[in-house]
Amino acid sequence: MNWFRYLLRRLGQYVVVLFGVSLIIFVISRLSGDPVALMVGMDAPEELRESIRSDLGLDEPLIVQYALFMRDAIVLNFGESISMAPGEPAGQLVLSRVVPTIQLTAVAVFFAFGIGVPVGVISAIRQGEYADIGGMTFALLGQSVPSFWVGLMLILFVAVPIDFFPLAGAGSIRHLLLPGLTLSFFMMASIARLTRSNLADVLDEEFVKTARSKGISDLRVYGSHALRNAFIPVLTYAGVQIAYLFGGAVITEQIFAYPGMGRLAIQAIYSRDFPVIQAVVFFAAIMVIIVNFTIDLLYLKLDPRISYGGDR
Incomplete structure (x- = not known):
């Protein structure tokens, strides 16, 4: 029983750590610039850029974007590589x-x-x-x-x-x-x-x-x-x-x-x-x-x- 309580306590602490890491990742990625501009370039038509933003959920409020990010991160889905291996899951x-x-x-x-x-x-x-x-x-x-x-x-x-x-x-x-x-x-x-x-x-x-x-x-x-x-x-x-x-x-x-x-x-x-x-x-x-x-x-x-x- 002591082992079980210890394990639960430690796992709870690690969940908090991962939550903090995910929040930092999310904030930094949003502060670093527009990812759509990296994917299609600055000269791409605005309609195309808006369409990609909609597909990626970037037109949603930040709290919704974070919820979507956490949903995908739980299953280790971080999207597709933009420039290193375009189309390959990161x-x-x-x-x-x-x-x-x-x-x-x-x-x-x-x-x-x-x-x-x-x-x-x-x-x-x-x-x-x-x-x-x-x-x-x-x-x-x-x-x-x-x-x-x-x-x-x-x-x-x-x-x-x-x-x-x-x-x-x-x-x-x-x-x-x-x-x-x-x-x-x-x-x-x-x-x-x-x-x-x-x-x-x-x-x-x-x-x-x-x-x-x-x-x-x-x-x-x-x-x-x-x-x-x-x-x-x-x-x-x-x-x-x-x-x-x-x-x-x-x-x-x-x-x-x-x-x-x-x-x-x-x-x-x-x-x-x-x-x-x-x-x-x-x-x-x-x-x-x-x-x-x-x-x-x-x-x-x-x-x-x-x-x-x-x-x-």
Whole structure:
């Protein structure tokens, strides 16, 4: 029953978020200009333009237009592409790019945790030693350099001299490695610093000293006791950063000519294809909501003191 109430409460919050996103999309699309002028041009006869407005419902009051927009958005119908792929449903066009973006984000998250957490753990265990200094220097650099510079350096010094790494495109795991590393660089460095900071604090706690006094191995102390408690703030930060990865993918996908949602969004903005832009924003919001919900469930797994009903 607690699980059911928790699920309903979270779903209710997500519905409110999607409602706010849809309202923002609707308002911005109406403030950005007349979509009919983009479809037929400024020189088209007024009769033709009025006919198209009537077909699209643009001659209705704004509240009616919003109701029609929400009705279509519920079934992921955002109209047809105006300029990028005229006549093709914008929702289907974005859906074809969702999977590549999810794959790229998954690889970036794998790099961020697979490298950032071990670096942070080693730095916390070896505080003040060369391993700690080297790990935190790497973390500082990772948080200082922009992602586009990292991508360009990887292309120049890795992809160009080594044929194994493709310069652009998609289709295999090799196409994901360099873009994924580029996208994960800032998050990787941040996770390393946060893991080091939290784990160093937890290692000074009494329950860790007690576990050591009982003769429990260091591996079990670090893994089962210390790291599990230190990992909750890291997971919180990661949930926020994964949401930002969808936005950061715009730059990375442009650099590597990767056919994902970010590159599609840039192309749609340049061509003023508003149905496609609306679909990209809506799908991105759904993906962020799924990530946040997954993080909430992981909290419950890591910390049994967190209850579904909110009671301790």
